Amino acid sequence: MSATAGVGPVPGGPPVDETGASSTVSGYMRVWWQGVRAGELGSLPIIVGLVVIVITFTLLTDNFFSERNFTNLILQMAAVATMAIGIVFVLLVGEIDLSVAFVSAVGAVVMTLLLRPGDPGWPWWAAIGFALLCTTTIGFLHAIVITKAGVPSFVVTLAGFLIWSGVVLILTTQYSTAGTIRIQDSTVIGIANDFLSPVWGWILGVAVVAAFAAVQLRTSMTRRARNLAAKPIVLIALQTLGLAAVTFAAIWYLNEDRGVPKVAVILGIALAFWSFVAARTRFGRHVYAVGGNAEAARRAGINVDRVRIAVFMISGFMAGVGGIMLASRLRSVATNTGSGNLLLLVIAAAVIGGTSLFGGTGRVIAALLGALVIASIQNGMDLMGLASGTKFVITGLVLLGAVLVDAFSKRRRAARGGV
Amino acid sequence: MADASPLLECRNVSKAFGAVQALWNVDFEVRPGEVMALVGDNGAGKSTLIKGIAGIYPFDAGQVFVDGEEVHIHGPRDAARLGIEVVYQDLALADNLDIVANMFLGRERTRGAVMLDEPNMERAARETLDSLSVTTVKSVRQTVAGLSGGQRQSVAVAKAVMWNSRIVILDEPTAALGVVQTRQVLNLVRRLAEHDLGVAIISHNLHDVFEVADRITVLRLGQRVALFEREKTTQQEVVHAITAGTLDAVPGMETPDAEAAPTEVEA
Ligand SMILES: Nc1ncnc2c1ncn2[C@@H]1O[C@H](COP(=O)(O)OP(=O)(O)OP(=O)(O)O)[C@@H](O)[C@H]1O
Ligand SMILES: [Mg+2]
Numbered sequence: 001m002s003a004t005a006g007v008g009p010v011p012g013g014p015p016v017d018e019t020g021a022s023s024t025v026s027g028y029m030r031v032w033w034q035g036v037r038a039g040e041l042g043s044l045p046i047i048v049g050l051v052v053i054v055i056t057f058t059l060l061t062d063n064f065f066s067e068r069n070f071t072n073l074i075l076q077m078a079a080v081a082t083m084a085i086g087i088v089f090v091l092l093v094g095e096i097d098l099s100v101a102f103v104s105a106v107g108a109v110v111m112t113l114l115l116r117p118g119d120p121g122w123p124w125w126a127a128i129g130f131a132l133l134c135t136t137t138i139g140f141l142h143a144i145v146i147t148k149a150g151v152p153s154f155v156v157t158l159a160g161f162l163i164w165s166g167v168v169l170i171l172t173t174q175y176s177t178a179g180t181i182r183i184q185d186s187t188v189i190g191i192a193n194d195f196l197s198p199v200w201g202w203i204l205g206v207a208v209v210a211a212f213a214a215v216q217l218r219t220s221m222t223r224r225a226r227n228l229a230a231k232p233i234v235l236i237a238l239q240t241l242g243l244a245a246v247t248f249a250a251i252w253y254l255n256e257d258r259g260v261p262k263v264a265v266i267l268g269i270a271l272a273f274w275s276f277v278a279a280r281t282r283f284g285r286h287v288y289a290v291g292g293n294a295e296a297a298r299r300a301g302i303n304v305d306r307v308r309i310a311v312f313m314i315s316g317f318m319a320g321v322g323g324i325m326l327a328s329r330l331r332s333v334a335t336n337t338g339s340g341n342l343l344l345l346v347i348a349a350a351v352i353g354g355t356s357l358f359g360g361t362g363r364v365i366a367a368l369l370g371a372l373v374i375a376s377i378q379n380g381m382d383l384m385g386l387a388s389g390t391k392f393v394i395t396g397l398v399l400l401g402a403v404l405v406d407a408f409s410k411r412r413r414a415a416r417g418g419v
Numbered sequence: 420m421a422d423a424s425p426l427l428e429c430r431n432v433s434k435a436f437g438a439v440q441a442l443w444n445v446d447f448e449v450r451p452g453e454v455m456a457l458v459g460d461n462g463a464g465k466s467t468l469i470k471g472i473a474g475i476y477p478f479d480a481g482q483v484f485v486d487g488e489e490v491h492i493h494g495p496r497d498a499a500r501l502g503i504e505v506v507y508q509d510l511a512l513a514d515n516l517d518i519v520a521n522m523f524l525g526r527e528r529t530r531g532a533v534m535l536d537e538p539n540m541e542r543a544a545r546e547t548l549d550s551l552s553v554t555t556v557k558s559v560r561q562t563v564a565g566l567s568g569g570q571r572q573s574v575a576v577a578k579a580v581m582w583n584s585r586i587v588i589l590d591e592p593t594a595a596l597g598v599v600q601t602r603q604v605l606n607l608v609r610r611l612a613e614h615d616l617g618v619a620i621i622s623h624n625l626h627d628v629f630e631v632a633d634r635i636t637v638l639r640l641g642q643r644v645a646l647f648e649r650e651k652t653t654q655q656e657v658v659h660a661i662t663a664g665t666l667d668a669v670p671g672m673e674t675p676d677a678e679a680a681p682t683e684v685e686a
Contacts, residue, residue, distance in 0.1 A: 292513035300525030360515035
């Protein structure tokens with residue numbers, strides 16, 4: 001192998017068998033459990049948390065567990081999850097973006113203004129494209145200040161928070177006396193208000209499960225062919241069955257109401273795409289490296305600033321997508337677009353989902369899991385008719401709990417060496 | 420071997436950090452197949468010298484030659500292209516990534532344009548570790564955070580020789596290690612030289628230095644005060660050079676001593 005050029009194999013060095021231990025289901029589970037005990041918790045706490053939340057509210061309220069409410073839950077959390085994907089990337093490199101909510105609002109307002117019939121009356125795709133270009137550019141501008149001037153992202157994006165909230169106010173009040181601008185384009189309104197027909201819902205579900213199985217099988221085969229430890233086929237079959245059960249149950253349940261929401265499809269595509277980028281590409285690897293040890297990344301020849309700039313652009317882009325979803329759902333933008341607790345919900349979603357604030361750990365799926373937790377809690381508390389003060393307190397406590405899990409598992413990892 | 424022309428040669432390199440003259444007109448060379456030790460007290464400028472060679476920051480003045488040709492190293496990538504690999508004192512591993520990811524950091528192999536070729540990298544990482552007889556690492560898929568000091572050092576060294584490197588520089592590779600692991604790393608260092616790589620090793624432990632090195636360069640307060648051949652010198656002589664080697668006058672700085680000039684050796 002050319003990789004070892006300069007240093008030939010040393011005879012007598014014992015071959016290390018890697019295929020033995022972890023190629024059986026029990027071996028695989030054992031390795032996973034060791035990881036958990038060592039503080040590599042992954043998505044475990046959050047899934048346990050979700051189950052607890054669902055059971056609690058099902059017991060406490062009459063209609064938490066209903067087709068209608070399940071659909072509403074997805075509609076409520078889609079935009080937050082979408083924006084949280086961008087935040088996951090920013091957190092992965094150990095930075096923060098406090099401007100997402102108002103950047104999303106800028107995207108929504110720009111799109112809405114461009115769509116106004118006859119003035120200028122852009123087609124939906126052009127208006128959306130330009131809006132996303134704007135929000136991505138905003139992310140780029142933040143990142144330039146952060147990397148070139150060396151100002152902490154906390155401060156730069158806090159300034160962005162103020163600036164872009166001002167821009168939203170200026171634009172909305174300038175173009176409407178009432179402070180509300182309605183969206184009339186049916187395609188844009190359809191983003192958050194349309195549903196797939198039952199048949200398309202099923203086709204989609206089958207496609208998702210089949211794609212999962214195909215990717216897993218292919219990975220396992222290639223690794224086996226190269227004599228490397230591979231996920232056992234039995235485990236892949238079990239996982240596929242599990243995924244199929246959950247997916248099909250969800251689709252059946254959604255079809256009982258209005259069908260699979262279009263936003264769910266958009267969110268699904270975004271999750272799949274960005275998961276691929278984070279886990280399977282060179283860029284994704286560099287994101288984790290910068291978050292884990294920026295100096296090591298620099299010495300390895302990685303352009304750390306370029307990685308930082310890219311994640312803020314991703315954050316801006318995903319903020320734009322989320323903002324468009326929210327505007328579509330409300331069929332309008334207004335002076336208060338992007339305000340309220342949107343920012344807090346988005347960041348909380350990423351963190352509750354298991355993205356470490358210390359940088360370097362977390363997965364894109366955290367955005368979905370965290371947004372689900374937050375939306376479930378809020379939705380459940382709404383159904384219980386709790387006062388908004390109480391709701392804030394409880395949401396805050398959940399966030400605190402998630403951060404504590406992160407801190408403790410980090411300490412656990414550190415206790416085992418390194419960090 | 421002693422007459423081989425140098426693989427790496429620094430001539431009159433200088434580097435200042437603000438008011439601190441970390442290096443002043445330093446000469447340094449490494450020949451193929453030799454282990455060159457770089458010794459000196461804390462703050463003598465050892466790490467600064469190798470970081471300059473590695474392109475972490477530029478020298479203020481002086482020249483660097485590889486294979487007799489002058490080179491200009493502006494960054495870690497330039498150094499890597501010239502076959503220079505550095506194992507840093509602080510190791511520079513990303514704790515959150517596994518061994519494979521660390522060994523290929525910044526040079527990931529891909530299938531197609533963007534997709535990582537994990538099986539390929541995993542195999543190559545394993546083979547490199549095996550070829551260096553690193554047997555203490557069980558799985559190359561464990562994160563670096565969970566490794567012992569010796570294992571981390573082994574990974575860092577393997578990372579350095581993984582590429583078609585010809586010059587490997589190690590900054591205090593045994594500083595944090597126990598007896599057994601120190602022995603393993605020193606064996607590893609000798610093995611690199613036997614494969615005709617040029618090896619430079621920084622160490623505070625003269626016992627280790629005398630065990631592994633062919634020649635010894637001594638830095639003191641940013642200057643090279645001596646160059647020894649191991650077989651023709653003693654630990655006392657080296658210690659004396661480290662603590663009291665003769666310094667040239669540096670403009671703008673008081674020369675701290677004018678003691679006897681004992682240890683200047685051939686350059
Ligand atoms: N990045 C930096 N900025 C400012 N001063 C520096 C920097 N790096 C090194 N120095 C200074 O340069 C001098 C040489 O430091 P260097 O790290 O090269 O010493 P060293 O010989 O490696 O010491 P040690 O044995 O403690 O590792 C010291 O006075 C140090 O304080
Ligand atoms: Mg040093």
